[in-house]
Amino acid sequence: MPKIVIDQLSLFYGQNQVLTDVNLAVHEKEILGVIGPANAGKSSLLRAINRLYEIDYARISGKIRLDGKDIFDIPINDLRRRVGLIFATPVVLPGTILKNMSYGLKLHRKIKKQELNDTVADALQAANLWEEVKDRLHESASTLSGGQQQRLCIARTLAMNPEVIMMDEPCSGLDPISTAKIEATMLELKKTYTFILVTNNTKQAARTADRTAFFLGGELIEVDKTEKIFTKPADARTDDYIRGRFG
Amino acid sequence: MKDKIAEKLLLFIAFSAIGSLLLITFFIFQQGIPLIFKIGLGNFFSMHWSPTRGQFGILSMIIGSLMVTVGALIVGIPFGLACAIYLAEFSSKMVQKTLKPIIELLAGIPSVVYGFIGIVILVPFIRIHFGGPGFSVLASSIILGIMILPTIVSISYDSLIAVPNTYREGSYALGATKWQTVVKLLIPAARSGIVAGIILGMGRAIGETMAVIMIAGNALKIPHSMLDSVRTLTSTIALELGYATGDHRAALFACGAFLFIIIITLNIIAIRITGRRE
Amino acid sequence: MTFRIGPRTSQIIAHIILLLMTIVTVIVLFFIIGYVFKNGFAQLSLEFLTDRTREMGKEGGILPSIIGTLFITVLAIIIATPLGVGSAVYLVEYTRGGLLRKIISFGADCLAGVPSIIFGLFGFIFFVIQLKLGWSILSGSLTLAVMIIPTIIRTSEEAIKAVPQSYREISYSLGGGKLDTILKVVLPTSLPGILTGVILGIGRAIGETAAVIFTAGSSLGMPTSVFSSTRTLAVHFYILAREGISMPKAYGTATVLIIIILFVNLVAYRLMHRFMAKYY
Numbered sequence: 001m002p003k004i005v006i007d008q009l010s011l012f013y014g015q016n017q018v019l020t021d022v023n024l025a026v027h028e029k030e031i032l033g034v035i036g037p038a039n040a041g042k043s044s045l046l047r048a049i050n051r052l053y054e055i056d057y058a059r060i061s062g063k064i065r066l067d068g069k070d071i072f073d074i075p076i077n078d079l080r081r082r083v084g085l086i087f088a089t090p091v092v093l094p095g096t097i098l099k100n101m102s103y104g105l106k107l108h109r110k111i112k113k114q115e116l117n118d119t120v121a122d123a124l125q126a127a128n129l130w131e132e133v134k135d136r137l138h139e140s141a142s143t144l145s146g147g148q149q150q151r152l153c154i155a156r157t158l159a160m161n162p163e164v165i166m167m168d169e170p171c172s173g174l175d176p177i178s179t180a181k182i183e184a185t186m187l188e189l190k191k192t193y194t195f196i197l198v199t200n201n202t203k204q205a206a207r208t209a210d211r212t213a214f215f216l217g218g219e220l221i222e223v224d225k226t227e228k229i230f231t232k233p234a235d236a237r238t239d240d241y242i243r244g245r246f247g
Numbered sequence: 248m249k250d251k252i253a254e255k256l257l258l259f260i261a262f263s264a265i266g267s268l269l270l271i272t273f274f275i276f277q278q279g280i281p282l283i284f285k286i287g288l289g290n291f292f293s294m295h296w297s298p299t300r301g302q303f304g305i306l307s308m309i310i311g312s313l314m315v316t317v318g319a320l321i322v323g324i325p326f327g328l329a330c331a332i333y334l335a336e337f338s339s340k341m342v343q344k345t346l347k348p349i350i351e352l353l354a355g356i357p358s359v360v361y362g363f364i365g366i367v368i369l370v371p372f373i374r375i376h377f378g379g380p381g382f383s384v385l386a387s388s389i390i391l392g393i394m395i396l397p398t399i400v401s402i403s404y405d406s407l408i409a410v411p412n413t414y415r416e417g418s419y420a421l422g423a424t425k426w427q428t429v430v431k432l433l434i435p436a437a438r439s440g441i442v443a444g445i446i447l448g449m450g451r452a453i454g455e456t457m458a459v460i461m462i463a464g465n466a467l468k469i470p471h472s473m474l475d476s477v478r479t480l481t482s483t484i485a486l487e488l489g490y491a492t493g494d495h496r497a498a499l500f501a502c503g504a505f506l507f508i509i510i511i512t513l514n515i516i517a518i519r520i521t522g523r524r525e
Numbered sequence: 526m527t528f529r530i531g532p533r534t535s536q537i538i539a540h541i542i543l544l545l546m547t548i549v550t551v552i553v554l555f556f557i558i559g560y561v562f563k564n565g566f567a568q569l570s571l572e573f574l575t576d577r578t579r580e581m582g583k584e585g586g587i588l589p590s591i592i593g594t595l596f597i598t599v600l601a602i603i604i605a606t607p608l609g610v611g612s613a614v615y616l617v618e619y620t621r622g623g624l625l626r627k628i629i630s631f632g633a634d635c636l637a638g639v640p641s642i643i644f645g646l647f648g649f650i651f652f653v654i655q656l657k658l659g660w661s662i663l664s665g666s667l668t669l670a671v672m673i674i675p676t677i678i679r680t681s682e683e684a685i686k687a688v689p690q691s692y693r694e695i696s697y698s699l700g701g702g703k704l705d706t707i708l709k710v711v712l713p714t715s716l717p718g719i720l721t722g723v724i725l726g727i728g729r730a731i732g733e734t735a736a737v738i739f740t741a742g743s744s745l746g747m748p749t750s751v752f753s754s755t756r757t758l759a760v761h762f763y764i765l766a767r768e769g770i771s772m773p774k775a776y777g778t779a780t781v782l783i784i785i786i787l788f789v790n791l792v793a794y795r796l797m798h799r800f801m802a803k804y805y
Contacts, residue, residue, distance in 0.1 A: 052697055057621065081700035091691040094714055103709065104699030153695075160699060253704045254619060260611035264678060265632025267671045271639065271647045278650055329546035337540055338547075346551065348794055353554045355725075355790045357732030359763045360779055364557050366766060393553060400550075424536040447638065454640020456735040461767055481642045481735075488649065488739055503646045507639070514638040518631065 001068060003028045003164060003194045004049065009062035011044050011053060018044045020218045021062070026164070031186065031195040033209025033226060035202050037241065040215035042198040046166045049196075050083045051076055066164075081108065084157035088169040090149035092141035097133055100141045100152060104160045119159050127155035128185050147178025154185065165189070166196045171204065183208050202242055206230050214238045275507055279500030291501065296467055296483070298491070303498035305480065305505065307469050312453055312479040312506075314470060315463065318388025319395055319452040324445060326392070327399030331441075334400070335407035336429055347404065354397035362461030365390045370462055379474035382464030387477065390458055395448035402447065406440020407433055439520045446517040450510050456481040480506050558787075561779045568777025578745045582761065583771045587778055589747045593662065593755030596748055597741060598730045600666035601673065606723055608670070609677025610712075613719075616678075617685040618707055637675035641735040644672045648740035660754040665741030672736055673726035680725060684718020684800065685711060717800040724793035728786050734759045758782050 002025035011019040019041045026032050034042050047053040048060050051071060064071045071079055081104070093100050101120040105111055111119075120137075124130040129151040133144070141152060150170060157165060167186075171179040186195060186208055199205050205212050206226060213223035214233070222235050233239050283291045286303055293304030330350070334343050365386055374381030410433050418428040434441070464476025465486060484499045484506075491499055530538070576586030612629065620626040648668030658664045688711050696706040712719070734757075742754035743764060756764070762782055765775040 050698060052694060055693065055697060077700045077702055080698055085694075085698040087691065087694065087698075089691070091689070091695050093692060093695060093710060103696070104701070107699065107701050107705050107709075156699065250703045253707075257611050257615040257619060260608055261615035261629050262632075263608040263612055264636050264674050265628055267674065268632050268636050268639075270651065271643065271671075274647055274650050274655075275643065278646075326546050326550050329543045330550050333543040333547040337543060346547075349551070350554065352787065352790050352794065353558075355728045355732065355786050356557070357734065357759050357782060357786065359732075359734050359759055359766070360561065360783060361557065363762070363766045363775065363779060364560065367772075368560065393557075396550060396554070424532045426536040426539040427532055429539075450638050450640070454642065456640065456642040456645075457763055461763075481640065484642055484646065485735055485738075488646070500646060500650070503643055507643055510638060510640060510643070511635055514635050517638075518634050 002026060003067065005063075005065045005068075006045075006049075007063040007065070009045075009048060009060060009064060011041070011048050011058055011060045013056065013058045018058075018218050019048065019060075022220045024213060024220055024223060026194060026196060027211075029190060029192070029194055030210040031190055031197055031208050032223075033205030033212040034196060034198045034215060035200075035205050035212060035241070036215035036221075038200075039217070041218040042215050043168050044218075045215070046085060046168055046196065046198060049164075049166065050080045050085055052080075052085065077108070081160050082162055083164045083166060084160060084162035086150070086153050086157060086165065086167040086170050088172050090146060090153045090173075092144070092149050092152060095141065096138050097141045097144070097152065098137040101137075101156055101159055104156060120155075123155040123159035124152075126158050126185075126189060127151045128181060129155055145178075147174050147181065150174060150178070150182060151185065154182070158189075162193065164194045164196065166198070168198045169200055170197070172200060179204070202230075214241065216241070272507070275500055275503050278497055279502070279504040282494055282497035282501050283504075285494075294469075298487070298495040298498065301494060303494070303501070305483075305498075305502055307467060308478055308480045308483050308502070309505075310469050311463075311477040312481070314384050314477060315387040315391055315459060315479060316449060316452045318384055318473070319391035320445065320449060322389055322392025323395040323399055323448055323452075327396050327444070327448070328403060328441065330396070330400045331403035331407060332429055332434075335404050336425060336433065347401075350397050350400050354401070358394065358455060358458040359461070361390050361394050362458035365458065365462035373474065377474055379472075380464055380476055382462055382476050383474045384463070384470050384477045385473040387459050387463045387479075388473070390462055391452045391455055394455060394458060395451050398448040398451055399444045402444030403437070403441045406437040406444070409440070410436045443517045443521040446513050446520070450513040450517075453513075454481060454506065454510055456485050460485055558783060561776060561783060564773075565776035565778075565780025568773050569780060573777055574781070577747065578761075581745070581770055582765050582774055587758065587761060587774075587781065589745055590756050590758045590761040590778070591781075593741070593748050594731060594757040594759075596662050596751070597665045597669065597737065597755065597757055598727055600662065600751065601669035601730050602723060602727055604666060604670035605673045605677055605726060609674045609722065609726075610681050610719055612674070612678045613681035613685055614707060614711070616682055618703070618711065633675045633678045636671075637679070639672075641672065641733055644668055644736040645739040647671075648736060653740055659752065660740065660742030660744070661752045662741060662748055662755050663751040665737045665755070665757070666751075668736050668740045669730045669733060672733070673729050676726045676729060677719075677722040680722025681715070681719045684715035684722070687718065687800075688714045715800075717796045721793045721797040721800065724789055724796070728789040728793070731757075731789065732759055732782070732786055733757075734763050738763070758785075 004026040006022055006024040009019055009022040036042055049064055093103060102116055105116060132148060144152060171182055197209060209226045212226045212229040214221045216237055221237055230242060290304060292306050294306050295302040295304040334346055369386050369389060370381035373383060373386055414432055415428055418432050459479050460482045463482060465478045465482055466476035467478055470477045480502050484502050488499050573586045575588055578587060578589055579585035616629055648664060652658045652664040652667050653660060692710050693706050696710045737757050738760050743756040743760055744754035745756055748755045758778060759782060762775060762778040765771055
């Protein structure tokens with residue numbers, strides 16, 4: 001059974017429809033790349049899956065299932081904990097690195113100090129950040145570099161022990177070295193987690209994704225093995241987009 | 248669940264301001280309005296205020312309030328606008344950054360202090376150089392004019408600054424001088440903010456109590472010159488509330504109700520003009 | 526023959542006039558404070574600040590008024606802060622446009638413009654007489670609380686609006702509820718701005734006269750409970766000056782009052798400045 005099944009999903013901001021009848025499945029422990037030009041509805045797709053669209057007062061129709069269960073039947077805070085979201089620009093909360101890491105953990109239950117420290121250390125290690133910050137956990141998170149902040153955001157999500165990690169153009173503001181580090185982290189974590197990677201950078205999808213979905217104007221044009229999408233896509237528009245980028 | 252309770256609680260709290268406003272309106276009117284009906288509108292808006300004889304005409308106080316308010320505006324508007332224009336258009340960033348907070352800081356000085364300065368400096372000065380008792384329309388106008396300065400400066404300045412720079416550049420490009428730009432372009436563009444500032448200043452002047460009591464003289468007659476003593480609606484309330492009972496007290500609340508209506512009207516106009524929210 | 530002033534000349538004249546008027550304004554405002562300080566500093570002494578008031582204020586110090594002012598202000602802030610901040614949170618986090626928002630904002634805006642004598646009348650009839658609280662610290666602080674709620678609402682609203690939306694999104698995406706997000710992310714981040722509003726409220730409460738004199742009374746005794754009548758510094762100063770009881774003591778009291786208020790406003794200004802530098 002796929003991890004996430006999206007069935008006839010449409011999403012509206014007021015009168016403005018940004019997703020139209022999307023049908024898509026996300027498999028367990030894969031990296032699903034999502035590509036497409038601006039306003040294709042890529043970010044909206046992510047915000048629909050963890051119901052973050054609700055804070056923008058948007059509406060959806062259609063069904064989304066996580067492990068076969070309708071997301072509206074899962075308590076919203078559990079859903080968002082199980083499906084983590086990494087934003088395009090790393091947003092660290094005001095306060096120390098440790099405070100950023102423990103914010104989500106402390107929300108859900110009382111947690112012992114030792115357990116908290118262990119979880120934080122594990123998550124930072126998994127995000128390949130531990131060596132760089134282990135001696136400065138009590139420094140302000142805003143003193144980290146952009147790339148480090150983004151890895152902190154990933155670690156912060158990992159600490160919640162999610163099942164799915166959605167990334168919304170996670171490397172758009174980063175230099176190539178930081179980008180490479182994050183991609184390496186992702187490929188390592190794939191053993192444990194399911195990824196949805198929205199990216200503007202088709203090369204990034206080609207490098208990391210197992211399957212790739214191409215969106216255009218709020219519609220899913222096609223989804224297939226990454227290799228196939230990049231070599232012989234079924235739809236001419238996919239070909240145009242990819243060639244436009246490569247050529 | 249927790250979220251639902253919090254939302255309900257916050258909704259309840261959010262009504263504290265409008266709720267207080269309604270409560271104030273209710274009590275002031277409930278205390279004051281019956282008396283107006285009892286003595287009749289004609290008597291209420293007559294010249295004769297003599298609580299011991301059951302006469303509660305507030306016309307002389309209305310005129311008094313009006314005179315000191317107009318006086319305050321005559322003093323406050325030119326200086327307030329001049330400051331706002333100078334700060335917004337003619338001064339350096341340094342000067343702006345220093346003077347604006349200082350002027351706003353001065354808005355925090357208690358009104359009794361202004362009244363006191365009136366007593367110790369302005370009143371004797373007027374008595375010696377212009378004659379009369381010194382406690383006068385003139386003294387009140389000047390002190391109130393100074394008191395409303397920060398309000399006028401602050402709001403006018405903000406609305407001048409809010410005029411987009413492209414306007415200024417366009418005007419200079421046509422060869423206009425700074426002053427021409429200010430008069431022909433910026434003041435009209437910032438008009439609504441400036442008017443709102445003046446209206447709020449006006450509300451402050453009409454509603455001011457303690458400073459006016461200290462320097463107006465408070466004689467119960469219509470002043471014939473700027474040097475005559477004057478009594479306002481607010482001073483009557485403050486001077487007599489301490490000992491008033493029965494109809495007399497009700498009459499003071501009726502004064503308050505009248506004042507309240509004027510102030511709320513001015514506020515609504517100012518809110519409408521600026522459309523600050525939404 | 527008509528005499529015409531050219532645009533250059535009128536520009537220069539206007540500049541000079543505006544500059545002069547600005548200087549006059551600033552000088553007048555500074556003069557007021559300077560004059561009080563010049564005559565008041567000589568009155569300040571440890572004895573003046575720590576002695577009971579004797580002979581209606583002709584002799585002795587101002588300790589009862591300092592304590593009364595402190596009690597009334599603290600109590601007023603304790604009452605007004607949750608109401609003001611709560612209203613602001615509701616406005617920003619729970620409403621978007623709509624009639625409800627308009628009504629709540631309108632209430633705050635109008636209440637802000639109500640003159641203090643009206644608050645005095647209201648506090649007198651409602652708290653002192655109807656609720657039978659008498660002339661007391663409690664009546665005074667309830668009245669002041671109503672008066673400063675709009676100040677706190679407006680400043681807190683601006684501060685909460687300035688919290689980046691991305692902070693809220695982070696909190697939600699980590700599984701935080703709305704209340705978690707408000708309590709753990711929005712309020713801590715906007716705290717300096719909210720404090721600015723609270724401090725401005727404190728300043729207004731300390732300097733207020735008309736609303737307090739009819740609700741807290743003007744008793745010179747040392748307050749013992751929230752039901753004691755008290756005479757705040759501003760009221761004491763007003764009575765000393767208006768009734769001509771003692772000009773030296775009046776200057777002294779005014780100096781203390783102005784120093785406190787300038788200090789309070791300065792702290793508020795510094796906080797606001799730091800907050801603005803961070804988020805705008």
